[in-house]
Amino acid sequence: MTGVFSLLPEGQLGLLQSPLSGAEPYGDTEDLPRYLAVGGYAPLPAPDRLLDWIADAGLRGRGGAGFPAAVKLRAVRDAPGRPVVVANGEEGEPGSVKDRWLLRHRPHLILDGLRLAAAMTGAERGFVYLSDAPSERAVRRALAERRTGLRVDVVRTEPAYVAGEETAVVRRIDGGPALPTPKPPRPFEKGIGGAPTLVANVETLARLAVLHACPDVAGAVAGAHLVTVSGGAGTAAALVEVPAGTHLKLPADLCGHGTADAVLLGGLFGGLYGSRWADLPLDHDRMTAAGGALGCGALHFLHPGDCPVAVAAEATAYLAAQSARQCGVCVSGTEALAGALTAVGRGETDDDTRDRLRRWSGQLPGRGACGLLDAAARIVATLLAHFPDRIDAHRRATCPACEAERSDDGGRFRVPVP
Incomplete structure:
Protein backbone atom coordinates (compact mmCIF):
# COMPACT_ATOMS: atom_id res chain seq x y z
CA MET A 1 0.00 0.00 0.00
CA THR A 2 1.06 3.60 -0.56
CA GLY A 3 -0.12 4.25 2.98
CA VAL A 4 -2.94 5.43 5.21
CA PHE A 5 -3.79 9.11 4.97
CA SER A 6 -6.20 11.59 6.51
CA LEU A 7 -7.25 14.57 4.39
CA LEU A 8 -9.46 16.08 7.08
CA PRO A 9 -8.68 19.78 7.65
CA GLU A 10 -6.76 20.56 10.81
CA GLY A 11 -9.15 20.72 13.74
CA GLN A 12 -11.68 18.33 12.19
CA LEU A 13 -11.15 15.09 14.03
CA GLY A 14 -11.12 11.82 12.14
CA LEU A 15 -10.54 8.15 12.73
CA LEU A 16 -6.92 8.15 11.68
CA GLN A 17 -5.54 11.42 13.08
CA SER A 18 -7.45 12.51 16.18
CA PRO A 19 -7.31 12.38 19.99
CA LEU A 20 -8.55 8.80 19.68
CA SER A 21 -5.68 7.71 17.48
CA GLY A 22 -2.80 10.02 18.31
CA ALA A 23 -0.92 12.33 15.98
CA GLU A 24 0.03 9.63 13.49
CA PRO A 25 -1.81 6.68 11.94
CA TYR A 26 -1.26 3.38 13.68
CA GLY A 27 1.35 1.06 12.34
CA ASP A 28 0.48 -1.56 14.93
CA THR A 29 -2.50 -2.59 17.04
CA GLU A 30 -3.45 -0.15 19.77
CA ASP A 31 -3.52 -1.52 23.29
CA LEU A 32 -5.84 -0.56 26.11
CA PRO A 33 -3.52 1.94 27.88
CA ARG A 34 -2.99 3.78 24.61
CA TYR A 35 -6.72 3.95 23.92
CA LEU A 36 -7.61 5.04 27.45
CA ALA A 37 -4.91 7.70 27.38
CA VAL A 38 -6.61 9.48 24.49
CA GLY A 39 -10.11 9.36 25.95
CA GLY A 40 -11.41 5.94 24.99
CA TYR A 41 -14.26 4.24 26.86
CA ALA A 42 -15.52 7.55 28.25
CA PRO A 43 -18.52 7.38 30.61
CA LEU A 44 -21.79 6.64 28.88
CA PRO A 45 -24.15 9.58 28.34
CA ALA A 46 -27.92 9.25 28.44
CA PRO A 47 -28.82 6.95 25.49
CA ASP A 48 -31.39 9.35 24.08
CA ARG A 49 -28.88 12.20 24.18
CA LEU A 50 -26.33 10.19 22.22
CA LEU A 51 -28.98 9.16 19.71
CA ASP A 52 -29.88 12.81 19.21
CA TRP A 53 -26.20 13.66 18.60
CA ILE A 54 -25.98 10.95 15.96
CA ALA A 55 -29.18 12.05 14.25
CA ASP A 56 -28.16 15.72 14.29
CA ALA A 57 -24.71 14.89 12.90
CA GLY A 58 -26.29 12.92 10.05
CA LEU A 59 -24.19 9.79 10.54
CA ARG A 60 -24.96 7.15 7.91
CA GLY A 61 -23.96 3.52 7.80
CA ARG A 62 -20.67 2.66 6.12
CA GLY A 63 -21.53 -0.85 5.00
CA GLY A 64 -22.63 0.30 1.56
CA ALA A 65 -26.27 1.38 1.63
CA GLY A 66 -25.67 4.60 3.57
CA PHE A 67 -28.81 4.21 5.73
CA PRO A 68 -29.17 6.80 8.56
CA ALA A 69 -27.58 5.26 11.65
CA ALA A 70 -29.95 6.88 14.16
CA VAL A 71 -33.01 5.52 12.35
CA LYS A 72 -31.58 2.00 12.42
CA LEU A 73 -30.65 2.27 16.10
CA ARG A 74 -34.11 3.50 17.05
CA ALA A 75 -35.79 0.73 15.05
CA VAL A 76 -33.84 -1.91 17.01
CA ARG A 77 -34.44 -0.15 20.33
CA ASP A 78 -38.19 0.10 19.74
CA ALA A 79 -38.74 -3.47 18.51
CA PRO A 80 -40.19 -5.95 21.03
CA GLY A 81 -37.65 -8.16 22.81
CA ARG A 82 -34.11 -7.78 24.16
CA PRO A 83 -31.90 -6.52 21.31
CA VAL A 84 -28.57 -7.90 20.11
CA VAL A 85 -25.81 -5.80 18.50
CA VAL A 86 -23.29 -6.97 15.90
CA ALA A 87 -20.08 -5.35 14.64
CA ASN A 88 -20.00 -6.49 11.03
CA GLY A 89 -16.41 -6.73 9.81
CA GLU A 90 -16.91 -9.20 6.96
CA GLU A 91 -15.57 -7.10 4.08
CA GLY A 92 -17.02 -8.85 1.05
CA GLU A 93 -15.99 -6.24 -1.50
CA PRO A 94 -12.63 -7.38 -2.93
CA GLY A 95 -11.39 -3.81 -3.43
CA SER A 96 -12.08 -2.55 0.10
CA VAL A 97 -9.70 -2.78 3.08
CA LYS A 98 -11.09 -0.20 5.53
CA ASP A 99 -12.93 -2.65 7.81
CA ARG A 100 -10.03 -5.05 8.16
CA TRP A 101 -7.67 -2.14 8.79
CA LEU A 102 -9.88 -0.89 11.62
CA LEU A 103 -10.26 -4.35 13.13
CA ARG A 104 -6.52 -5.02 13.00
CA HIS A 105 -5.33 -1.61 14.22
CA ARG A 106 -8.25 -0.02 16.13
CA PRO A 107 -10.13 -2.89 17.83
CA HIS A 108 -10.82 -0.89 21.00
CA LEU A 109 -12.41 1.87 18.92
CA ILE A 110 -14.81 -0.68 17.41
CA LEU A 111 -15.57 -2.32 20.76
CA ASP A 112 -16.22 1.13 22.23
CA GLY A 113 -18.68 1.83 19.42
CA LEU A 114 -20.35 -1.53 20.00
CA ARG A 115 -20.68 -0.63 23.69
CA LEU A 116 -22.38 2.64 22.75
CA ALA A 117 -24.73 0.90 20.31
CA ALA A 118 -25.71 -1.56 23.03
CA ALA A 119 -26.41 1.29 25.45
CA MET A 120 -28.64 3.06 22.92
CA THR A 121 -30.62 -0.05 22.00
CA GLY A 122 -30.75 -1.73 25.41
CA ALA A 123 -28.74 -4.75 24.25
CA GLU A 124 -26.90 -6.96 26.71
CA ARG A 125 -25.21 -9.17 24.14
CA GLY A 126 -22.96 -8.37 21.22
CA PHE A 127 -20.96 -10.08 18.50
CA VAL A 128 -17.98 -9.21 16.36
CA TYR A 129 -18.40 -10.94 13.01
CA LEU A 130 -15.38 -11.28 10.71
CA SER A 131 -13.44 -13.55 8.38
CA ASP A 132 -9.90 -12.19 8.68
CA ALA A 133 -7.49 -14.07 10.98
CA PRO A 134 -5.33 -11.04 11.97
CA SER A 135 -8.52 -9.11 12.73
CA GLU A 136 -9.76 -11.93 14.96
CA ARG A 137 -6.49 -11.99 16.89
CA ALA A 138 -6.59 -8.22 17.44
CA VAL A 139 -10.21 -8.25 18.62
CA ARG A 140 -9.71 -11.17 20.99
CA ARG A 141 -6.65 -9.46 22.45
CA ALA A 142 -8.64 -6.27 22.98
CA LEU A 143 -11.49 -8.19 24.62
CA ALA A 144 -9.02 -9.84 26.98
CA GLU A 145 -7.73 -6.41 27.97
CA ARG A 146 -11.11 -4.91 28.82
CA ARG A 147 -14.65 -6.12 29.34
CA THR A 148 -17.25 -3.41 28.83
CA GLY A 149 -20.16 -4.98 30.70
CA LEU A 150 -21.53 -6.20 27.39
CA ARG A 151 -21.13 -9.90 26.65
CA VAL A 152 -19.25 -10.00 23.35
CA ASP A 153 -18.53 -13.13 21.30
CA VAL A 154 -16.37 -13.32 18.19
CA VAL A 155 -17.75 -15.29 15.24
CA ARG A 156 -15.46 -16.18 12.34
CA THR A 157 -16.86 -16.99 8.91
CA GLU A 158 -15.42 -17.81 5.52
CA PRO A 159 -14.88 -14.75 3.30
CA ALA A 160 -17.44 -14.29 0.52
CA TYR A 161 -19.11 -11.41 -1.27
CA VAL A 162 -22.50 -12.18 0.28
CA ALA A 163 -21.25 -13.21 3.75
CA GLY A 164 -21.49 -9.65 5.09
CA GLU A 165 -25.09 -9.08 3.99
CA GLU A 166 -27.05 -8.50 7.19
CA THR A 167 -29.37 -11.51 6.95
CA ALA A 168 -26.37 -13.71 6.08
CA VAL A 169 -24.65 -12.38 9.22
CA VAL A 170 -27.65 -13.34 11.36
CA ARG A 171 -27.92 -16.76 9.73
CA ARG A 172 -24.24 -17.54 10.31
CA ILE A 173 -24.23 -16.39 13.95
CA ASP A 174 -27.30 -18.55 14.52
CA GLY A 175 -25.29 -21.55 13.33
CA GLY A 176 -26.27 -21.71 9.67
CA PRO A 177 -24.42 -20.86 6.45
CA ALA A 178 -23.44 -17.25 5.73
CA LEU A 179 -26.07 -16.85 3.02
CA PRO A 180 -28.82 -14.23 2.69
CA THR A 181 -32.42 -15.01 3.60
CA PRO A 182 -35.64 -13.57 2.14
CA LYS A 183 -36.90 -10.27 3.57
CA PRO A 184 -39.03 -9.46 5.50
CA PRO A 185 -38.34 -9.96 8.31
CA ARG A 186 -35.23 -7.83 8.50
CA PRO A 187 -32.78 -8.26 11.38
CA PHE A 188 -34.11 -5.22 13.26
CA GLU A 189 -37.45 -7.04 13.42
CA LYS A 190 -36.26 -10.61 13.94
CA GLY A 191 -32.58 -11.39 13.98
CA ILE A 192 -30.23 -13.51 16.09
CA GLY A 193 -32.21 -16.02 18.11
CA GLY A 194 -35.38 -14.23 17.02
CA ALA A 195 -34.34 -11.01 18.83
CA PRO A 196 -34.25 -7.55 17.22
CA THR A 197 -30.69 -7.19 15.96
CA LEU A 198 -28.51 -4.27 14.96
CA VAL A 199 -26.00 -5.29 12.29
CA ALA A 200 -23.62 -2.34 12.04
CA ASN A 201 -20.53 -1.96 9.87
CA VAL A 202 -17.34 -1.58 11.92
CA GLU A 203 -16.57 1.86 10.47
CA THR A 204 -20.04 3.01 11.53
CA LEU A 205 -19.31 1.84 15.08
CA ALA A 206 -15.87 3.45 15.05
CA ARG A 207 -17.44 6.76 14.09
CA LEU A 208 -19.96 6.36 16.92
CA ALA A 209 -17.05 6.17 19.35
CA VAL A 210 -15.37 9.25 17.86
CA LEU A 211 -18.66 11.18 17.92
CA HIS A 212 -19.06 10.33 21.59
CA ALA A 213 -15.56 11.58 22.39
CA CYS A 214 -15.64 14.62 20.09
CA PRO A 215 -19.22 15.98 19.92
CA ASP A 216 -18.03 19.48 19.02
CA VAL A 217 -16.97 18.32 15.56
CA ALA A 218 -19.67 15.70 15.12
CA GLY A 219 -20.61 16.85 11.63
CA ALA A 220 -17.05 16.51 10.34
CA VAL A 221 -16.63 13.06 11.85
CA ALA A 222 -20.01 11.82 10.61
CA GLY A 223 -19.49 13.11 7.09
CA ALA A 224 -15.97 11.82 6.50
CA HIS A 303 -6.03 4.13 -16.84
CA PRO A 304 -5.45 4.50 -20.60
CA GLY A 305 -4.28 0.88 -20.93
CA ASP A 306 -7.42 -0.47 -19.24
CA CYS A 307 -10.51 -1.43 -21.22
CA PRO A 308 -13.86 -0.80 -19.48
CA VAL A 309 -15.31 -3.88 -21.21
CA ALA A 310 -12.55 -6.06 -19.74
CA VAL A 311 -13.07 -4.53 -16.28
CA ALA A 312 -16.83 -5.04 -16.49
CA ALA A 313 -16.40 -8.61 -17.73
CA GLU A 314 -14.07 -9.51 -14.86
CA ALA A 315 -16.32 -7.83 -12.28
CA THR A 316 -19.47 -9.60 -13.46
CA ALA A 317 -17.61 -12.93 -13.71
CA TYR A 318 -16.50 -12.52 -10.11
CA LEU A 319 -20.05 -11.72 -8.99
CA ALA A 320 -21.40 -14.72 -10.89
CA ALA A 321 -18.86 -16.96 -9.14
CA GLN A 322 -19.78 -15.42 -5.76
CA SER A 323 -23.53 -15.94 -6.13
CA ALA A 324 -25.10 -17.75 -3.19
CA ARG A 325 -26.92 -19.85 -5.81
CA GLN A 326 -30.15 -19.64 -3.82
CA CYS A 327 -32.05 -17.50 -6.34
CA GLY A 328 -32.44 -18.89 -9.84
CA VAL A 329 -32.70 -15.42 -11.32
CA CYS A 330 -29.38 -14.44 -9.74
CA VAL A 331 -27.59 -17.52 -11.02
CA SER A 332 -28.93 -17.20 -14.55
CA GLY A 333 -28.78 -13.41 -14.62
CA THR A 334 -25.19 -12.96 -13.46
CA GLU A 335 -23.98 -15.78 -15.68
CA ALA A 336 -25.77 -14.29 -18.69
CA LEU A 337 -24.26 -10.84 -18.08
CA ALA A 338 -20.77 -12.21 -17.52
CA GLY A 339 -21.00 -14.52 -20.50
CA ALA A 340 -22.16 -11.77 -22.82
CA LEU A 341 -19.37 -9.41 -21.77
CA THR A 342 -16.77 -12.15 -22.15
CA ALA A 343 -18.09 -12.77 -25.65
CA VAL A 344 -17.82 -9.04 -26.42
CA GLY A 345 -14.17 -9.11 -25.34
CA ARG A 346 -13.53 -12.01 -27.70
CA GLY A 347 -15.13 -10.18 -30.62
CA GLU A 348 -18.05 -12.61 -30.66
CA THR A 349 -20.84 -10.03 -30.56
CA ASP A 350 -23.81 -9.83 -32.89
CA ASP A 351 -26.29 -7.11 -33.83
CA ASP A 352 -28.44 -7.79 -30.77
CA THR A 353 -25.72 -7.95 -28.07
CA ARG A 354 -26.03 -4.36 -26.90
CA ASP A 355 -29.83 -4.54 -26.80
CA ARG A 356 -29.74 -7.76 -24.78
CA LEU A 357 -27.31 -6.27 -22.28
CA ARG A 358 -29.44 -3.13 -21.95
CA ARG A 359 -32.61 -5.17 -21.46
CA TRP A 360 -31.07 -7.50 -18.87
CA SER A 361 -29.45 -4.68 -16.91
CA GLY A 362 -32.84 -2.96 -16.67
CA GLN A 363 -34.89 -6.03 -15.79
CA LEU A 364 -32.68 -7.79 -13.21
CA PRO A 365 -32.25 -5.27 -10.34
CA GLY A 366 -34.34 -5.98 -7.25
CA ARG A 367 -35.04 -9.61 -8.12
CA GLY A 368 -32.46 -11.30 -5.89
CA ALA A 369 -32.39 -11.86 -2.12
CA CYS A 370 -29.35 -9.57 -1.76
CA GLY A 371 -27.54 -6.86 -3.70
CA LEU A 372 -25.22 -9.09 -5.73
CA LEU A 373 -27.46 -9.25 -8.79
CA ASP A 374 -28.08 -5.51 -8.56
CA ALA A 375 -24.31 -4.89 -8.57
CA ALA A 376 -23.80 -6.96 -11.72
CA ALA A 377 -26.69 -5.23 -13.49
CA ARG A 378 -25.42 -1.78 -12.49
CA ILE A 379 -21.94 -2.52 -13.86
CA VAL A 380 -23.45 -3.40 -17.24
CA ALA A 381 -25.91 -0.50 -17.26
CA THR A 382 -23.16 2.02 -16.48
CA LEU A 383 -20.83 0.47 -19.06
CA LEU A 384 -23.50 1.10 -21.66
CA ALA A 385 -24.25 4.59 -20.34
CA HIS A 386 -20.66 5.86 -20.13
CA PHE A 387 -19.03 3.85 -22.92
CA PRO A 388 -21.86 3.40 -25.44
CA ASP A 389 -19.60 2.71 -28.41
CA ARG A 390 -17.30 0.14 -26.79
CA ILE A 391 -19.51 -2.88 -27.50
CA ASP A 392 -19.58 -2.20 -31.24
CA ALA A 393 -15.89 -1.19 -31.26
CA HIS A 394 -14.95 -4.69 -30.12
CA ARG A 395 -16.47 -6.07 -33.31
CA ARG A 396 -14.10 -4.06 -35.48
CA ALA A 397 -10.73 -4.54 -33.80
CA THR A 398 -8.86 -6.83 -31.45
CA CYS A 399 -8.68 -5.53 -27.86
CA PRO A 400 -5.39 -6.47 -26.12
CA ALA A 401 -6.86 -5.76 -22.67
CA CYS A 402 -9.75 -8.14 -23.27
CA GLU A 403 -7.46 -10.80 -24.71
CA ALA A 404 -5.29 -10.80 -21.58
CA GLU A 405 -5.79 -13.77 -19.30
CA ARG A 406 -8.12 -13.10 -16.38
CA SER A 407 -10.05 -15.09 -13.81
CA ASP A 408 -13.27 -14.88 -11.83
CA ASP A 409 -11.57 -14.52 -8.44
CA GLY A 410 -11.64 -10.71 -8.37
CA GLY A 411 -7.86 -10.53 -8.54
CA ARG A 412 -7.83 -7.29 -10.51
CA PHE A 413 -9.65 -5.53 -7.69
CA ARG A 414 -8.00 -7.04 -4.61
CA VAL A 415 -5.63 -4.92 -2.55
CA PRO A 416 -3.59 -5.78 0.58
CA VAL A 417 -4.42 -4.39 3.99
CA PRO A 418 -1.91 -1.74 5.14
Missing part, protein backbone atom coordinates in the same frame (compact mmCIF):
# COMPACT_ATOMS: atom_id res chain seq x y z
CA HIS A 225 -15.35 8.53 4.71
CA LEU A 226 -12.61 5.93 4.67
CA VAL A 227 -11.89 5.29 0.99
CA THR A 228 -9.81 2.50 -0.55
CA VAL A 229 -8.10 3.76 -3.72
CA SER A 230 -6.62 1.31 -6.24
CA GLY A 231 -6.07 0.66 -9.94
CA GLY A 232 -3.42 1.09 -12.57
CA ALA A 233 -0.48 -1.21 -13.18
CA GLY A 234 2.43 -0.33 -10.92
CA THR A 235 0.39 2.06 -8.78
CA ALA A 236 0.10 1.06 -5.14
CA ALA A 237 -3.25 1.24 -3.40
CA ALA A 238 -4.03 3.41 -0.37
CA LEU A 239 -6.55 3.92 2.39
CA VAL A 240 -7.59 7.57 2.68
CA GLU A 241 -9.92 9.38 5.07
CA VAL A 242 -11.62 12.24 3.22
CA PRO A 243 -13.99 15.01 4.34
CA ALA A 244 -17.65 14.97 3.32
CA GLY A 245 -18.24 16.08 -0.25
CA THR A 246 -14.61 15.74 -1.36
CA HIS A 247 -14.40 15.43 -5.13
CA LEU A 248 -12.75 12.27 -6.43
CA LYS A 249 -9.97 14.37 -7.97
CA LEU A 250 -8.34 14.97 -4.57
CA PRO A 251 -7.72 11.34 -3.48
CA ALA A 252 -7.02 10.40 -7.11
CA ASP A 253 -4.27 12.99 -7.44
CA LEU A 254 -2.82 12.00 -4.06
CA CYS A 255 -2.64 8.34 -5.05
CA GLY A 256 -1.37 8.74 -8.61
CA HIS A 257 -4.64 8.40 -10.53
CA GLY A 258 -5.14 11.98 -11.67
CA THR A 259 -4.93 11.03 -15.36
CA ALA A 260 -7.28 8.04 -15.14
CA ASP A 261 -9.93 7.64 -17.84
CA ALA A 262 -12.67 6.19 -15.62
CA VAL A 263 -13.44 4.73 -12.21
CA LEU A 264 -15.32 1.75 -10.83
CA LEU A 265 -17.24 3.12 -7.86
CA GLY A 266 -18.25 1.71 -4.49
CA GLY A 267 -16.38 -1.56 -4.81
CA LEU A 268 -18.40 -3.55 -7.35
CA PHE A 269 -21.69 -1.93 -6.39
CA GLY A 270 -21.47 1.61 -7.78
CA GLY A 271 -20.81 0.87 -11.43
CA LEU A 272 -18.47 2.52 -13.93
CA TYR A 273 -18.15 6.25 -14.43
CA GLY A 274 -16.48 7.88 -17.41
CA SER A 275 -14.56 11.04 -18.24
CA ARG A 276 -16.33 13.36 -15.76
CA TRP A 277 -15.38 11.24 -12.74
CA ALA A 278 -13.10 13.91 -11.20
CA ASP A 279 -16.08 16.10 -10.27
CA LEU A 280 -17.98 13.36 -8.45
CA PRO A 281 -18.43 14.15 -4.74
CA LEU A 282 -17.83 11.46 -2.11
CA ASP A 283 -21.33 11.78 -0.75
CA HIS A 284 -24.14 9.20 -0.94
CA ASP A 285 -26.94 11.49 -2.12
CA ARG A 286 -24.96 13.59 -4.59
CA MET A 287 -23.21 10.58 -6.08
CA THR A 288 -26.56 8.82 -6.51
CA ALA A 289 -27.96 11.93 -8.18
CA ALA A 290 -25.02 11.83 -10.60
CA GLY A 291 -25.86 8.25 -11.55
CA GLY A 292 -23.25 6.48 -9.44
CA ALA A 293 -23.16 4.95 -5.97
CA LEU A 294 -20.65 5.43 -3.15
CA GLY A 295 -21.23 1.96 -1.68
CA CYS A 296 -18.42 0.93 0.68
CA GLY A 297 -16.16 3.72 -0.60
CA ALA A 298 -13.77 1.61 -2.68
CA LEU A 299 -12.54 3.33 -5.87
CA HIS A 300 -10.80 1.40 -8.65
CA PHE A 301 -9.38 3.67 -11.35
CA LEU A 302 -9.06 2.75 -15.02
